[in-house]
Amino acid sequence: MSPAGFVPAPPSASVAFRARLANLVSPLRRVRPRVPFFELAIHRAPTLALYRNLLRYAPDDNIRTRVQYLFRKHQHATGTGKTKQQLLKGYKWLDAFKKAHEGNEKQRAILVRYSRLIAVRVDKQYWKRLARAELAHQAHLARRPILTGALMKATLYHPPLPRMKPQPPGISGMIRSRMRARDKRMAHLERLTEERADLRAEAAFEEVGLAQGLPLERVFSGEAAAEWNAPVRDTINLYQRLLSRDVARANTPISPALQATLLAARREKVANKTRERDRERRGVVLPGTLRRARKGPPAHILVHMSPQQRHLDRVVRKVGEVGYVGMVKRRMGVKLRDGGKGLARENGWDLEGEARERVLADEKAYWIEKMRRMEKNVRLEGG
Structure with missing residues (x-):
């Protein structure tokens, strides 16, 4: 019998069996690597x-x-x-x-x-x-970026750049990364400035104590001061150079090449809008045409407009300048292209002499024939 409270040692056969079993099972254990x-x-x-x-x-x-x-x-x-x-x-x-x-x-x-x-x-x-x-x-x-002709003024994070729509993700990422880097530098520079002030205060304290004959050891003053201040000073100088680059970037002037690019983009924008208006006059319905047609006056003005005024406003927003649209635009005082020659040409107002008399005669003959046919239809229906 073993003493109370003690577990007897296993027999040697059991220890040998356990060791042999461990040798057999260990190679089968799955070893998961630390990397994929x-x-x-x-x-x-x-x-x-x-x-x-x-x-x-x-x-x-x-x-x-x-x-x-x-x-x-x-x-x-x-x-x-x-x-x-x-x-x-x-x-x-x-x-x-x-x-x-x-x-x-x-x-x-x-x-x-x-x-x-x-x-x-x-x-x-x-x-x-x-x-x-x-x-x-x-x-x-x-989805390609298009130059709008506008200018992105220089800031601390980018030099003068042409405005693009949509703005390329690379430019947005550049500005965002520079903003974050500047914020980190400013925070670190503030901490380094405080540390340099603390080092100077410690050095001054040691100098005063040594001058008064106190048993102090030079740790922050004397030759050790340069060793303490060197890394702090080098890092502060580096950050100041980087911050000066930001200021120089903000003061970058607009280059002649950028000015030429902006002027070319503005000319292209005007030419593009001119081609767009010409296509609309030929009857092509563009997305801008639909947006302009759906657009109306502000709410505080629309609420005081009569149905007739709302109708005239919708007509004035159309593209054409002849026919009923041209007549309404002329009455509303809208400035027409070429001084309204298109509307005058359609109605024969710009003609003189025999040409004008011929147009008026054709118009009179048209109305006479139209009235004759209307009377004929009335007689047929009444008979």
């Missing part, structure tokens, strides 16, 4: 070797192109299951390629047939890639 498998050289090196061998032993260009496509497609896979499946497929293909390379007729026939299937797919992929590239290019053109 795709960042380990033990995975990257064999995978690249497999890819090179597949390209080396590929029987023709079609199969080689297929291998390259699949490698690019699956090179970003991070799942162990899918990665293992693709690697096993790659090794299976490599065995088939090597057999065909060594002269296996059956494997050669299989790869020739597979190459013909890939040839059709490669041709389809080629045209699909061209179509996608064209669609991406059109989408890029639709």
Whole structure:
């Protein structure tokens, strides 16, 4: 019997069995690496070797192109299951390629047939890639920045820049990063200034104490003062140089090249708006046309307008300058293009002599014929 409160030691056979069991189980324990498998050289090196061998032993260009496509497609896979499946497929293909390379007729026939299937797919992929590239290019053109002709005045974070719509993300990111960097520098500079003041106060305290004969050791004064102040002084000087660059950036003048660019952009804007108005006069309905048609007077003015006034306001906002629209615009005092010659030309107001008399005679004949037909219709309906 063992003494009370003590556990007896296990027998030697049990200790030996436990040691043998640990030796058998330890190799089976899963060891999880500290980094993902795709960042380990033990995975990257064999995978690249497999890819090179597949390209080396590929029987023709079609199969080689297929291998390259699949490698690019699956090179970003991070799942162990899918990665293992693709690697096993790659090794299976490599065995088939090597057999065909060594002269296996059956494997050669299989790869020739597979190459013909890939040839059709490669041709389809080629045209699909061209179509996608064209669609991406059109989408890029639709979202590309356009110079508005305005100027972004120089600030601490950027020199004078042309205003673009929409503004490129790179410019926004540059301004944002410089703002954050300047804020961090200002905060650090304030801390360094306080630390330098503390060092000077400590050095002055030691000097006063030593002058009074106190038993003090020189820690912040004397030769040690330069060693303490050097890193603080160097960092402050560096930040001051960087801040002076910000001020110089804010004072950057507008270059002649930028002025020429802004003037060219403004001319192009006027020319573009002129072409847009010409297209609208020819009957093309543009997004700007719809926005202008939907636009109305302010609410505090609209609430006091009569229905007739609202109707005239909608007519005046239209593009045309002839016919009923031109007549309403002329009555409302709207400035017409070419002094209203289009409306005068339509009504024959700009004609003189025989031409004017001929137009008036045609107009009179028109109204006579119209009244005759109206009377004829009335008689037929009454009869």
